[in-house]
Amino acid sequence: xxxxxxxxxxxxxxxxxxxxxxxxxxxxxxxxxxxxxxxxxxxxxxxxxxxxxxxxxxxxxxxxxxxxxxxxxxxxxxxxxxxxxxxxxxxxxxxxxxxxxxxxxxxxxxxxxxxxxxxxxxxxxxxxxxxxxxxxxxxxxxxxxxxxxxxxxxxxxxxxxxxxxxxxxxxxxxxxxxxxxxxxxxxxxxxxxxxxxxxxxxxxxxxxxxxxxxxxxxxxxxxxxxxxxxxxxxxxxxxxxxxxxxxxxxxxxxxxxxxxxxxxxxxxxxxxxxxxxxxxxxxxxxxxxxxxxxxxxxxxxxxxxxxxxxxxxxxxxxxxxx
Ligand SMILES: Nc1nc2c(c(=O)[nH]1)N[C@H]1C(S)=C(S)[C@@H](COP(=O)(O)O)O[C@H]1N2
Ligand SMILES: [Mo]
Numbered sequence: 001x002x003x004x005x006x007x008x009x010x011x012x013x014x015x016x017x018x019x020x021x022x023x024x025x026x027x028x029x030x031x032x033x034x035x036x037x038x039x040x041x042x043x044x045x046x047x048x049x050x051x052x053x054x055x056x057x058x059x060x061x062x063x064x065x066x067x068x069x070x071x072x073x074x075x076x077x078x079x080x081x082x083x084x085x086x087x088x089x090x091x092x093x094x095x096x097x098x099x100x101x102x103x104x105x106x107x108x109x110x111x112x113x114x115x116x117x118x119x120x121x122x123x124x125x126x127x128x129x130x131x132x133x134x135x136x137x138x139x140x141x142x143x144x145x146x147x148x149x150x151x152x153x154x155x156x157x158x159x160x161x162x163x164x165x166x167x168x169x170x171x172x173x174x175x176x177x178x179x180x181x182x183x184x185x186x187x188x189x190x191x192x193x194x195x196x197x198x199x200x201x202x203x204x205x206x207x208x209x210x211x212x213x214x215x216x217x218x219x220x221x222x223x224x225x226x227x228x229x230x231x232x233x234x235x236x237x238x239x240x241x242x243x244x245x246x247x248x249x250x251x252x253x254x255x256x257x258x259x260x261x262x263x264x265x266x267x268x269x270x271x272x273x274x275x276x277x278x279x280x281x282x283x284x285x286x287x288x289x290x291x292x293x294x295x296x297x298x299x300x301x302x303x304x305x306x307x308x309x310x311x312x313x314x315x316x317x318x319x320x321x322x
Contacts, residue, residue: 063218065152070138072304074290077149079218081291086225087143088244089192090178090185102224105184107245110229116175116250119166126229130215132156137212139235141242142274142303148288153233154216159207161249167203171251174206175199176232176243193259199243200256200270201234202312210235210308213246236305238272269322273313274303278322 063079070076086098108126115121134154142148162174180196182188188195205211214233215222222228227244234241240260260268267281276286276299287296302309313321 061220063220065138065218066136067138067152070140070150072140074140074150076138076152077290077292082149082151082217083223083225085291087145087239088187088225088227090187090195090197090245091225092187093192098225099223101186105224105228107222107224107228110247112230112246112249114161114165114249116252117168117171118251119168120164122165124161126215129156129161129213129230132160132213134215136219137214137233139210139233140303141233141235141239142288142299144238144240144268144272144280144285146283146285146288147291149291152218153212153214154219155212155214155233157209158211158213158232159209161213162207162251165251167251170253172203173252173255174201174203175248175250175252175256176201176246177248177250178243179245179247192263194262195259197243197259198256198262199232199241199258201241202255203251204312205234205309208309208312210305236274236302236309238274240268241272271313271318271321273309273318273322274299275301275318275322277301278319 065076068076084099085095087095088098088102091098091101110126111123112129113121113123134156136152136154138150138152140148140150158174176199178197179185180188182195201211212233213230214227215230217223217226222231224245227242227246230246231244232242232246241258255270258268258270260272261270274285279285285299288299289296300306
């Protein structure tokens with residue numbers, strides 16, 4: 001029998017606090033079991049007998065977002081594009097091929113170990129992460145390669161998690177790590193990156209309210225191709241900073257070396273703030289292609305979040321700290 005995995009079950013509400021979520025799951029599982037029984041009964045006439053499994057198809061609701069646009073009036077990118085055009089090098093470098101390789105990915109059980117320079121190191125299970133009040137955040141996502149999407153995330157601000165573990169005064173940066181499991185992630189058998197994928201933020205960037213840990217998209221739990229069960233989203237930085245399928249978060253004193261800094265230091269800096277006037281060594285960053293729309297549009301400084309985040313970089317030369 002097909003195991004019913006929580007990620008296949010769609011929460012109906014955008015605000016999925018744990019209780020609502022559990023209620024939703026309970027109701028859904030009950031109805032699945034009931035329909036399985038019905039199916040089996042109905043099927044006796046035609047279906048083979050011994051060993052035959054009742055056919056269970058998880059009834060997943062349509063992807064739903066509360067918002068219709070982002071705060072600038074940009075339309076949301078459609079769910080098919082968000083889940084069908086991905087950068088996830090742990091699986092493949094071929095964007096349209098990621099989704100086809102994630103079917104058996106085990107995103108449950110899952111734990112995120114938060115430690116380093118903190119008073120209360122804690123391993124959070126997904127149930128515990130879902131206890132942080134979840135909200136919808138519509139963010140533009142701008143890939144360093146020159147394409148972008150508008151995504152209705154579900155998640156919660158990272159600062160809430162950091163508050164729980166109580167960073168020590170010496171903590172200056174946050175270091176994030178993706179799962180390393182080549183048996184499940186075939187791309188990790190190749191050497192494009194020195195695995196596991198590592199990213200980092202300055203502590204004040206990590207504590208900024210725009211920085212979230214995402215657990216869903218369009219009201220549904222994250223699919224593996226988008227970084228299930230939990231990934232970072234930092235909307236004013238190039239997409240590669242938004243590390244997927246996180247298993248480890250450490251508060252550290254020194255600036256972490258991200259995977260992309262390690263592999264091409266002159267092309268991918270630590271800051272990676274979206275900036276139309278700082279070209280990538282191999283291409284301009286002045287414009288972008290919005291997936292699902294024609295033509296190119298101008299890229300905005302800090303991806304349009306200048307008012308919120310420019311203060312973090314006061315007095316810094318954005319060309320030097322790219
Ligand atoms: N672990 C991991 N995280 C990752 C990546 C990756 O290859 N591995 N790709 C990054 C890049 S380059 C982008 S643009 C975004 C893409 O996120 P999406 O596929 O959910 O749109 O994820 C980022 N996070
Ligand atoms: Mo990217």
